[in-house]
Amino acid sequence: MTDDRSPETIAASNGMAADKAFRAVAPPLYLASSYAFGGFEQAGTYEYGRTRNPTRDQLAETLAALEGGAGAVVVASGMAAVDLVLSRLNPGETILAPHDCYGGTQRLLAMRANKGQFNLALVDQTDENALDAALARRPALVLVESPSNPLMRVVDIAAIAGKAHRVGAALAVDNTFLSPALQKPIGLGADFVIHSTTKYLNGHSDVIGGAVVAARAEDVTELAFWANLTGVTGSPFDAYQTLRGIRTLFPRIEHQQRSAGAIAAFLAGHDGVAAVYYPGLPGHPGHEIARRQQAGFGAMLSFEIAGGPLAVKRFAEAVRVFTLAESLGGVESLVAHPATMTHLGMGEAARAAAGIKDSLLRLSVGLEAEGDLLADLAQALEAARPHETGRQRAFGT
Ligand code: PLP
Numbered sequence: 001m002t003d004d005r006s007p008e009t010i011a012a013s014n015g016m017a018a019d020k021a022f023r024a025v026a027p028p029l030y031l032a033s034s035y036a037f038g039g040f041e042q043a044g045t046y047e048y049g050r051t052r053n054p055t056r057d058q059l060a061e062t063l064a065a066l067e068g069g070a071g072a073v074v075v076a077s078g079m080a081a082v083d084l085v086l087s088r089l090n091p092g093e094t095i096l097a098p099h100d101c102y103g104g105t106q107r108l109l110a111m112r113a114n115k116g117q118f119n120l121a122l123v124d125q126t127d128e129n130a131l132d133a134a135l136a137r138r139p140a141l142v143l144v145e146s147p148s149n150p151l152m153r154v155v156d157i158a159a160i161a162g163k164a165h166r167v168g169a170a171l172a173v174d175n176t177f178l179s180p181a182l183q184k185p186i187g188l189g190a191d192f193v194i195h196s197t198t199k200y201l202n203g204h205s206d207v208i209g210g211a212v213v214a215a216r217a218e219d220v221t222e223l224a225f226w227a228n229l230t231g232v233t234g235s236p237f238d239a240y241q242t243l244r245g246i247r248t249l250f251p252r253i254e255h256q257q258r259s260a261g262a263i264a265a266f267l268a269g270h271d272g273v274a275a276v277y278y279p280g281l282p283g284h285p286g287h288e289i290a291r292r293q294q295a296g297f298g299a300m301l302s303f304e305i306a307g308g309p310l311a312v313k314r315f316a317e318a319v320r321v322f323t324l325a326e327s328l329g330g331v332e333s334l335v336a337h338p339a340t341m342t343h344l345g346m347g348e349a350a351r352a353a354a355g356i357k358d359s360l361l362r363l364s365v366g367l368e369a370e371g372d373l374l375a376d377l378a379q380a381l382e383a384a385r386p387h388e389t390g391r392q393r394a395f396g397t
Pocket of ligand 1: 077078079080102104105145149174176177195196197198208209210327
């Protein structure tokens with residue numbers, strides 16, 4: 001059956017007013033771990049909560065509808081979602097992944113590759129030659145993160161899907177940074193979409209969750225089989241919270257990306273900032289691709305602060321409206337220092353290869369008033385400026 005509802009309508013009202021028991025408007029939360037058989041050898045739709053759960057199914061159905069997939073499997077975290085896709089790989093097969101993906105993803109790929117569970121090719125996917133050379137190794141799976149975390153590199157998903165399919169590889173896209181409100185990888189040719197639902201989809205920083213949406217029904221069945229086998233399916237309560245979050249996904253992200261655009265422009269014109277990474281800026285190398293394949297530029301950005309490690313520390317300690325914390329996509333604004341936080345586990349060499357400098361700070365722009373956010377950044381950048389010492393002031397430098 002084709003779904004002709006607008007994505008905004010699906011997000012706001014999928015599954016509402018469908019309760020058959022009491023006609024509850026908000027879908028009920030089913031916490032039960034076990035379900036009674038109708039009679040001997042007469043299992044109902046639900047048997048055991050690890051395998052299937054009505055609330056989790058509701059979230060899976062909503063995510064599949066939003067992403068335009070055949071179905072989805074909801075799991076316990078974004079990392080579990082990445083790992084679920086990795087379960088498709090056999091020893092000897094190769095995965096081609098971006099050299100600058102989320103640090104946790106890169107660590108998982110490296111650990112599994114070190115155990116011989118697959119071969120790993122990490123490349124700068126924006127470098128056409130490097131990408132083609134890696135594809136010549138005929139990988140079984142290509143993983144894309146666009147925009148990437150934390151440098152906001154953008155890759156042409158449709159072009160990569162074409163290239164991957166020509167060498168027989170499946171394409172999985174981590175869509176965490178934009179959500180289906182701003183990017184739909186399956187429509188661009190992806191076979192799988194990965195989400196950390198912890199981020200924009202839940203949007204309220206009170207759930208750890210993940211999901212994989214698959215373009216084809218047989219892949220949904222296979223992923224659901226593995227998720228049940230390994231027991232990584234998500235909790236019903238988290239699914240309930242995430243469904244609640246999704247109902248406001250569109251207005252949240254629209255508001256947040258408006259403020260992010262203003263912040264990117266402000267930082268780009270500030271002399272205490274050495275570089276700004278935001279696909280919405282016309283000078284960003286991925287700007288044209290982002291305009292084409294995204295419905296908006298998103299609310300994540302990063303920047304390099306001038307003034308060395310002391311400036312980073314002073315800035316992080318001076319912010320008041322932004323909070324120094326990991327994660328992203330919530331209603332509150334966060335600042336993270338990738339080198340000591342989100343991407344610490346990657347190690348210094350991998351960070352250097354990916355271009356993640358110690359002076360880089362990543363912002364997740366929330367729903368606070370734009371003026372308050374700008375004022376907070378302005379005062380924190382002032383506080384971060386190298387101060388002249390009393391001696392320098394007295395005697396000159
Ligand atoms: N993918 C991306 C792009 C992320 O930023 C993250 C976490 O920050 C993950 C996956 C992992 O998600 P989770 O923390 O829910 O396991």
